[in-house]
Each structure stands twice: as C-alpha cells, then as structure tokens.
Amino acid sequence: MPQQDSTVELLTGKDSVGKKSKIPARLDLLQSATGLILSFFIIFHIVFESSILFGKAAMYRLTKIFEGEPFIEGGEPLIISALAFGIFVIFIFHALLAMRKFPSSYKEYQRYRTQSKMLKHSDTNLWFIQITTGFVMMFLGSIHLYTMMTQPENIGPYASSDRIYSDIAWPMYLILLISVVLHTGVGVYRLIIKWGWFDGSNPRANRIRSKKIIQAVVVVYLVLGLLSLGTYMKIGYDHQEEYGNRYSEVHK
Numbered sequence: 001m002p003q004q005d006s007t008v009e010l011l012t013g014k015d016s017v018g019k020k021s022k023i024p025a026r027l028d029l030l031q032s033a034t035g036l037i038l039s040f041f042i043i044f045h046i047v048f049e050s051s052i053l054f055g056k057a058a059m060y061r062l063t064k065i066f067e068g069e070p071f072i073e074g075g076e077p078l079i080i081s082a083l084a085f086g087i088f089v090i091f092i093f094h095a096l097l098a099m100r101k102f103p104s105s106y107k108e109y110q111r112y113r114t115q116s117k118m119l120k121h122s123d124t125n126l127w128f129i130q131i132t133t134g135f136v137m138m139f140l141g142s143i144h145l146y147t148m149m150t151q152p153e154n155i156g157p158y159a160s161s162d163r164i165y166s167d168i169a170w171p172m173y174l175i176l177l178i179s180v181v182l183h184t185g186v187g188v189y190r191l192i193i194k195w196g197w198f199d200g201s202n203p204r205a206n207r208i209r210s211k212k213i214i215q216a217v218v219v220v221y222l223v224l225g226l227l228s229l230g231t232y233m234k235i236g237y238d239h240q241e242e243y244g245n246r247y248s249e250v251h252k
C-alpha cells in the first residue's frame, strides 16, 4: 500500500527496497520553502505595521488599502481574515515540518546541551535559538493569527492601540517580536548556508559577510518593532478614556 510505504520511508529513511528515501530531502525543501515565504511576509509585515510611526492617518490609510478600499467602498475586513488564514496554514505546516527536528526526549536535549557547551559551535547555538523561538511562536503566533482572523475589523490606530495597551497585549507582542525577528534572522542565515546561495568563488568570506548583514538587519528590525510597539502603547494610553472608539478620518 503506497501510504504505508511512505510512512515506513519517513520513519526509517529507506524505501521498501532498502534504497535511501527521497522523502527527508523533500520535506527539507518544503521546510525551506515555507520558511522563505513566512520570512518575506514578516519582513514586510513589520515595515507596514511601523506605518504608525508616521502617524495615525498613515496607519489608517494602509489598513484600508489592505481591506481593498480602492476597489470596495469602505473596505472589507474579511480580506484580512482570508490573508491571516492563508498565513496560518503555511505557519502550521512549517511548524509541523520543523517538529521533526525537535529533541524528542529530555535526555536527547541534555545530550545536545552538553555537546554544544563542549563544542562552543556557533551553528549549534543558532539551531538552539531557532528551536526555542520557534516553540514560543507556536503559541504566541497562533494567538495573534487567531485574533487577526476572527477580529479583522479591530485593526486600526485606535483599535490596535487599545488592544496593545488597555487589553494588555503588549507583553505578548514584545515576546513575539523578539522571537520572530531572531527566528527569521537565524532561519534566513541557515537557508543561505544550506543552499549555498551567495557562496560565489569565496564561500567562507561570503558566509561571514552574509552573517554580518543579517545581524545588522536583525538589529534594525528589533529597533523598528520596539519603536512601533512603544508608539501603539502611547496612543493606547492617551486613548484609554475613550476605549473602543474607532479612528475615523473625519473625527480625529
């Protein structure tokens, strides 16, 4: 039965005639592809979301564009739900593929910690950062995506700020921000190394350069995210007496 065959291949790494299975390589490719899609999404997400730094009107306009207002009068928040659902499916799929690489027992985890301390190997430490931030994101990312799917109409300069400040979502966003930026940075670096994207004629020098560029981008994204979060908090703080009132371009 083909389905049984593929389960055996998945567990043993060998196919029914004992040849090395292609499934692990295919799963690896899928993991890289879904990771790349999510990385692009996050790179743009944090920039769009920082529109609040240009003022409430800028963030409001952008939200309306995402709701399709140029084509639908007043915008349609369901477009955001659909987008969030699509991202959620890729997010879950990516997490399921990654779970293959989680240490499967506490003993295995301890063995890994001892080895990584002995080796002081920076790539092993990167792997550890990715596993831990990925674990955190599985919970916090799911909460955030669920909120975006079910309350797409509650996105905007006041609605988002009320959620962040008065509904006390900021601790979750703070942890999610740090996790997602580190996870994306490490993930993209490991993709570059794994697939040798920018190796050129001097792989060693180019890998070191890639690492430095990614470290700089991670810092820029962390600062940008923190500044945006701080701005939403300030707006939420000033707006707490009018909690629940929505921003409109007429009555600012």
Ligand code: HEM
Binding pocket: 042, 045, 049, 080, 083, 084, 085, 087, 091, 137, 141, 144, 145, 148, 154, 155, 156, 159, 160, 161, 163, 164, 169, 173, 174, 176, 177, 178, 180, 224, 225, 226, 228, 229
């Ligand atoms: C289509 C899906 C998504 C939509 C529509 C969306 C939308 C938003 C919005 C509107 C905010 C501002 C705060 C708020 O209104 O609550 C926000 C913040 C944030 N989102 Fe998303 N998001 C999506 C997916 C994701 C994913 C997959 C992640 C990472 C796993 C993520 C990570 C974050 C982080 C870290 C913040 C806070 C950023 C900061 O502190 O500056 N988002 N998101």
